[in-house]
Amino acid sequence: MILLWIILILMGGGVLAGIAATWNAVYCRIIALASVVLATILILWIWINHDVSLQPGSTWITDIKLQWIPSFGISFHLALDGLSLLMLLLTSVLGIFAVLLSWNEIRYRTGFFHFNLLWVLAGIAGVFVTMDLFLLYFFWEVMLIPMYFLIGIWGHANRQYAAYKFFIFTQASGLLMLLAILGLYFVHGSRTSVYTFDYFDLLATTMSPDIARWLMLGFLAAFLVKLPVVPFHTWLPDAHSEAPTAGSFILAGLMLKTGAYGLIRFAVPLFPAQAVEFAPWAMLIGAVGIIYGAIQAFSQTDMKRLVAYTSVSHMGFVVLGVFAFSEMALQGVVMQMITHAISTGALFVVAGALYERLHTRDILQMGGFWKRAPFMATVSLVFVMASLGLPGLGNFIAEFLILMGSWSASPVLTAIATAGLVAATAYSLRIMQKIFLGKDTHAPALPDLSLREKLVLVPMAIVIIILGLFPQFIIDTARPAVVRTLPEKEAIHALHNQHNTTQSPTGGMLSAKGGNHEQE
Amino acid sequence: MNKSDLLSLVPLWILSSAAILNFFSISIRRNHKVIVIITLVSLVVDFVFLSTYSIRHQQAVEPLLVFDGFGIFNIGLILLTTLIVIMMSYAYFEQREERKEEYYILMILAALGSCILVISKHFASLFLGLEVLSVSLYALIAYLRKRERSDEAGIKYLILAAFSSAFLLFGMALLYAATGTMSFQGLAERLTAAGEISPLVWCGFGMFTVGVGFKLGVVPFHMWTPDVYEGAPAPVTAFIATVSKGGMIALLVRFFSMVQGHQFTLLVTVFTILAVASMFVGNFLALRQNNIKRLLAYSSIAHVGYLLVAFLAGGQLGTQAISFYLVAYFITTLGAFGIMATLSDKERDAELMEDYRGLLWRRPLTAITFSAMLLSLAGIPLTAGFIGKFYVIAAGVRTSHWLLVFALAINSVIGLYYYIRIIAVMFDQRETVRTSEELRPLVYIISSFTMALLGVMLIWLGVHPEGMLMLIRDTL
Numbered sequence: 001m002i003l004l005w006i007i008l009i010l011m012g013g014g015v016l017a018g019i020a021a022t023w024n025a026v027y028c029r030i031i032a033l034a035s036v037v038l039a040t041i042l043i044l045w046i047w048i049n050h051d052v053s054l055q056p057g058s059t060w061i062t063d064i065k066l067q068w069i070p071s072f073g074i075s076f077h078l079a080l081d082g083l084s085l086l087m088l089l090l091t092s093v094l095g096i097f098a099v100l101l102s103w104n105e106i107r108y109r110t111g112f113f114h115f116n117l118l119w120v121l122a123g124i125a126g127v128f129v130t131m132d133l134f135l136l137y138f139f140w141e142v143m144l145i146p147m148y149f150l151i152g153i154w155g156h157a158n159r160q161y162a163a164y165k166f167f168i169f170t171q172a173s174g175l176l177m178l179l180a181i182l183g184l185y186f187v188h189g190s191r192t193s194v195y196t197f198d199y200f201d202l203l204a205t206t207m208s209p210d211i212a213r214w215l216m217l218g219f220l221a222a223f224l225v226k227l228p229v230v231p232f233h234t235w236l237p238d239a240h241s242e243a244p245t246a247g248s249f250i251l252a253g254l255m256l257k258t259g260a261y262g263l264i265r266f267a268v269p270l271f272p273a274q275a276v277e278f279a280p281w282a283m284l285i286g287a288v289g290i291i292y293g294a295i296q297a298f299s300q301t302d303m304k305r306l307v308a309y310t311s312v313s314h315m316g317f318v319v320l321g322v323f324a325f326s327e328m329a330l331q332g333v334v335m336q337m338i339t340h341a342i343s344t345g346a347l348f349v350v351a352g353a354l355y356e357r358l359h360t361r362d363i364l365q366m367g368g369f370w371k372r373a374p375f376m377a378t379v380s381l382v383f384v385m386a387s388l389g390l391p392g393l394g395n396f397i398a399e400f401l402i403l404m405g406s407w408s409a410s411p412v413l414t415a416i417a418t419a420g421l422v423a424a425t426a427y428s429l430r431i432m433q434k435i436f437l438g439k440d441t442h443a444p445a446l447p448d449l450s451l452r453e454k455l456v457l458v459p460m461a462i463v464i465i466i467l468g469l470f471p472q473f474i475i476d477t478a479r480p481a482v483v484r485t486l487p488e489k490e491a492i493h494a495l496h497n498q499h500n501t502t503q504s505p506t507g508g509m510l511s512a513k514g515g516n517h518e519q520e
Numbered sequence: 521m522n523k524s525d526l527l528s529l530v531p532l533w534i535l536s537s538a539a540i541l542n543f544f545s546i547s548i549r550r551n552h553k554v555i556v557i558i559t560l561v562s563l564v565v566d567f568v569f570l571s572t573y574s575i576r577h578q579q580a581v582e583p584l585l586v587f588d589g590f591g592i593f594n595i596g597l598i599l600l601t602t603l604i605v606i607m608m609s610y611a612y613f614e615q616r617e618e619r620k621e622e623y624y625i626l627m628i629l630a631a632l633g634s635c636i637l638v639i640s641k642h643f644a645s646l647f648l649g650l651e652v653l654s655v656s657l658y659a660l661i662a663y664l665r666k667r668e669r670s671d672e673a674g675i676k677y678l679i680l681a682a683f684s685s686a687f688l689l690f691g692m693a694l695l696y697a698a699t700g701t702m703s704f705q706g707l708a709e710r711l712t713a714a715g716e717i718s719p720l721v722w723c724g725f726g727m728f729t730v731g732v733g734f735k736l737g738v739v740p741f742h743m744w745t746p747d748v749y750e751g752a753p754a755p756v757t758a759f760i761a762t763v764s765k766g767g768m769i770a771l772l773v774r775f776f777s778m779v780q781g782h783q784f785t786l787l788v789t790v791f792t793i794l795a796v797a798s799m800f801v802g803n804f805l806a807l808r809q810n811n812i813k814r815l816l817a818y819s820s821i822a823h824v825g826y827l828l829v830a831f832l833a834g835g836q837l838g839t840q841a842i843s844f845y846l847v848a849y850f851i852t853t854l855g856a857f858g859i860m861a862t863l864s865d866k867e868r869d870a871e872l873m874e875d876y877r878g879l880l881w882r883r884p885l886t887a888i889t890f891s892a893m894l895l896s897l898a899g900i901p902l903t904a905g906f907i908g909k910f911y912v913i914a915a916g917v918r919t920s921h922w923l924l925v926f927a928l929a930i931n932s933v934i935g936l937y938y939y940i941r942i943i944a945v946m947f948d949q950r951e952t953v954r955t956s957e958e959l960r961p962l963v964y965i966i967s968s969f970t971m972a973l974l975g976v977m978l979i980w981l982g983v984h985p986e987g988m989l990m991l992i993r994d995t996l
Contacts, residue, residue, distance in 0.1 A: 068986075069985055069986050069989065070986065071986060071989045071990060071993065072914075072989075112947075134910075137901075138901045141900060141901045141906075142901060142902070145895070145900060148940065149947070152944055153947060160944070164937065164940075167936070167937075167940065168933055168936070168937065171932075171933050171936055172929075172930070172933045175929040175932055175933065176929065178910075178913065178929070179913065179917060179925060179926075179929060182913060182914050182917040183917055185914075185917075186914075186917055186918050
């Protein structure tokens with residue numbers, strides 16, 4: 001029941017905040033803040049009160065199933081395991097930051113802004129806990145429209161174009177997923193004469209490989225566009241650079257993660273054999289994305305576009321890791337989802353803060369800000385270092401695990417991906433170099449971070465350091481979900497043999513060592 | 521025709537007598553309110569009477585009509601839709617000078633025609649219903665004579681509808697010549713008995729398709745739609761978009777299921793082409809419209825295309841999908857045109873994009889309701905339109921009509937673009953000088969009530985469609 005409450009609190013908070021703004025904008029902000037804080041407390045309460053089991057194959061932490069449209073076999077089915085829990089917590093915490101970030105930035109249509117913000121969060125939270133495919137599509141759409149408005153109304157100069165582009169890309173791919181969901185529904189229904197959208201019932205659907213391949217492509221379309229992988233990424237730089245700070249923050253921090261989550265939770269478990277079949281291609285586009293994103297990022301002058309392309313690069317690691325089918329790589333993916341949300345989100349906050357002060361996003365017009373805003377520079381340094389994968393920070397753990405896990409699946413692609421880390425160093429250092437070092441040519445005053453901004457950035461910096469030093473609790477929490485995702489070992493072996501790699505007993509070795517590997 | 525036949529025709533009797541009652545009432549004294557009350561009461565009584573019928577009611581009034589679940593459901597839908605159109609019309613015409621009483625007679629007669637259409641099982645009753653509907657519509661479209669475009673729309677509709685009726689009639693004649701029967705059932709029997717289909721029958725079906733296509737406004741017979749939508753008063757446009765087109769769709773479903781039209785591959789192919797063409801052409805032409813009435817006209821062409829997907833999918837699921845989609849589409853269209861009617865002033869209807877700029881900040885509730893209607897047309901969750909579209913896609917996927925389903929998916933995206941554009945205009949921040957004049961309290965209450973009702977129904981069906989789904993399932 002508590003899951004339902006979390007979503008209802010976010011939705012209800014959005015409506016209340018929207019109404020309250022007609023009297024006073026401050027009430028609206030307070031209500032919005034209160035509802036995300038309340039949601040966070042509820043999630044933390046779940047984490048503390050329920051023993052998140054370390055063992056694979058454990059049951060779900062909470063599970064709620066209400067009838068919704070029984071004549072279609074649609075139920076309101078929400079469930080939570082370690083992975084969902086982590087994502088949900090990420091959603092609500094970043095939600096708090098997003099509300100804080102917009103405190104001064106959003107000055108008109110405050111009510112409508114917060115309504116949209118909270119509904120995006122509700123949609124994202126819904127995606128992370130839904131166990132009904134109809135409901136998945138439902139939430140998938142719910143997070144879309146408010147995001148469109150966030151970009152289209154409060155964005156920068158070219159906002160309409162960016163909003164349309166974002167909308168059309170994600171909507172079109174979402175509809176393909178709807179077709180695939182319906183296809184799966186009818187295939188399962190005709191086999192078993194039980195027509196249902198329930199995830200657990202559909203998991204073991206037997207179908208001809210041909211159909212399964214098409215259906216999986218439908219799911220992949222939605223998730224890979226959202227992630228995004230390289231040929232479908234063009235909406236992302238536009239959407240990110242035109243959105244208001246909170247919008248970019250949510251987009252990078254959470255919305256991209258729904259794509260990664262969808263791969264782990266839905267695309268791979270529903271079609272394991274086809275996913276294994278598709279894996280070489282997926283890993284290839286992952287590796288291409290890593291390199292391409294990094295090169296693009298290096299050549300950008302617009303700070304937000306630059307950070308957006310780093311997202312493309314980092315999400316390449318996610319695709320690589322998911323389709324490597326080793327526990328270690330998947331753990332790395334989960335880690336990457338969290339650390340990327342924090343590091344990239346934080347870089348967008350810095351970009352937003354700079355824009356608020358200088359009214360430009362062009363890094364060529366910046367330089368030498370270290371002296372004038374030392375606090376901002378120091379915090380930025382942490383996130384830039386995280387982004388380039390410096391050991392001791394969370395992103396390093398994530399990328400290291402992914403690369404380790406992917407090696408056995410494809411040494412060549414892993415090597416290419418590793419080269420991406422070098423490129424990451426180049427673009428990350430360029431951010432520091434152009435903005436905070438060099439000659440100070442900019443005349444207007446540049447106040448350092450305000451208390452409110454510190455309140456957002458400092459906790460994020462602390463978290464990214466904690467994740468880098470003590471990643472074990474994340475790994476333990478996500479473990480049951482990760483293990484559940486992995487396809488049968490035989491299938492993976494078949495894949496590996498196909499690639500003429502060394503036939504090391506990867507599966508066995510990894511599960512024996514578990515995730516304890518890097519607890520130094 | 522025996523007594524029980526007569527009794528089952530009571531819903532039609534009530535409508536006819538309401539029209540006559542209105543005649544007398546006008547001849548005694550012209551009073552807008554009285555006429556509206558007579559019309560509303562008769563529609564309500566009619567609906568209440570209809571709801572006493574069991575949904576599994578099955579009675580044929582040989583040889584013309586058949587009362588079954590599907591027919592009763594559609595009559596109910598037509599009656600409620602007309603009821604809402606009348607409520608909209610009262611508010612709309614109350615602000616206008618012209619003689620408004622005859623309008624309601626025509627409206628009742630048009631509804632009567634549509635009711636006959638949805639229960640007919642014979643070419644004669646089909647034509648009767650269609651002509652009663654069309655002839656009333658000629659006058660309704662050109663009702664506001666002082667407007668420059670209303671004559672154009674009326675004449676255009678008159679000529680094209682008469683033209684299409686001629687096609688239809690010729691098609692029926694050819695089918696009669698080939699098979700010697702005019703009842704749908706008889707036609708089916710003769711065709712199966714004959715085995716091979718003669719060219720004469722194909723010609724007949726072809727002509728029939730042209731006639732039906734005109735009424736539905738599918739591509740390439742869609743030319744009249746934007747002009748008529750634009751020229752007609754907003755409530756009449758709502759009526760054409762819902763009752764007139766919906767009646768024709770219901771008739772088509774009955775005709776096809778009775779003559780087992782799905783077995784004729786050529787016919788199915790033709791309708792597939794019509795459906796795909798309607799979706800693409802309708803949506804593409806809507807993309808660059810700045811006149812909302814024309815935009816909704818093109819969007820209605822696309823929506824008929826969506827409906828044809830469910831129609832071609834056929835079977836129980838297809839028919840259920842059509843019924844649900846019609847309900848959702850009726851609510852949505854009524855809401856959209858209803859809001860347009862409430863925003864209109866004496867001179868002209870609020871039909872330009874500019875009339876809506878910044879509406880959210882002038883009349884927030886109206887703008888939010890209108891946005892909900894547009895999102896429903898686009899098929900976004902939490903609205904009835906989403907469940908409708910979902911149902912249609914489900915029907916298509918079920919029967920593996922992948923071409924149609926993909927076309928639908930692509931077109932949903934295209935459609936979304938222009939619906940969102942209107943919403944973006946309404947949310948635009950530029951303040952406008954133009955303020956709508958204050959309506960009289962009663963008029964204001966009635967129109968707000970109607971819109972609120974439609975908005976609630978829209979969300980209710982989107983969130984909790986189970987009741988409606990069960991009802992539709994029972995009708996088949």
